[in-house]
Amino acid sequence: MEALTINEAARTTGWSPRMLRYVERAGLLELRRSAGGYRLYGPAQLQRLRTLRELLARFDLGIAELGFARRLRNEPALAAAVDDWFLTEPARPQSVPADDWLRWEQEKHQALLAAAETPQLEAA
Amino acid sequence: MEALTINEAARTTGWSPRMLRYVERAGLLELRRSAGGYRLYGPAQLQRLRTLRELLARFDLGIAELGFARRLRNEPALAAAVDDWFLTEPARPQSVPADDWLRWEQEKHQALLAAAETPQLEAA
DNA sequence: CAAACCTTGACATTTCTGTGGTAAGGTATG
């Protein structure tokens, strides 16, 4: 056996078999198949899965986001349109530090925390 | 009055006031504020909102995705890492057209349709 | 100053994403 099958690959990469299929489906990894249709993971794919894991964790990204990045590099029209939108008229009236992003990211967490603290309100 | 306030802007752009605040929070639009804190929408901002709407619709994107695009151009480290991941080892064993994306996009719809057809199963 | 409009914050709903199962049916291999 030269390449690993899905469960073996799962064990050595930390992804669940389910997610390995998901990653493939998202277009982030292409695999060879055995004659009977089994997914075959070679060293290159295994490595790629490990680095993918790191990449996602390091920047707190999701598979969907990487899928979007993929689209950006496979659809010139998309890339152009997005580029265009960001370039035309910075739409930045004053000089704003542009890191409202912080607060934005926090909103999500606040919502979660709030939800976690709420349960006993039903008793009131 | 030189600039529009949020409800006026909402009417002329098609966005709801709620979404206008959301868009701003997502870092996709920066606004001037009146002395009292009212958001002020000038011609540039209005135009930007309209093109944003088109952009999202045309490529079936979400605000979050544009936010990611924004991150890509504001965080060199991110862009480099993503770029790197896509460049190293195409991880493409054969020559695959790479547009599994089609089936991928369809999966979502299938799931929805399936869910819509299921309701009466509970009676069985 | 009162009516109309804005602000932020919190809660609710809907849809999608990320994940985990399970079922029905092929593939591999001792």
Added chain:
DNA sequence: CATACCTTACCACAGAAATGTCAAGGTTTG
């Protein structure tokens, strides 16, 4: 050829994204 593993398809569910709405409290302006 039987056991173990794989495949696709479908159901389920928690969490995130996209939106709406309401409340409490400032701002604008006739």
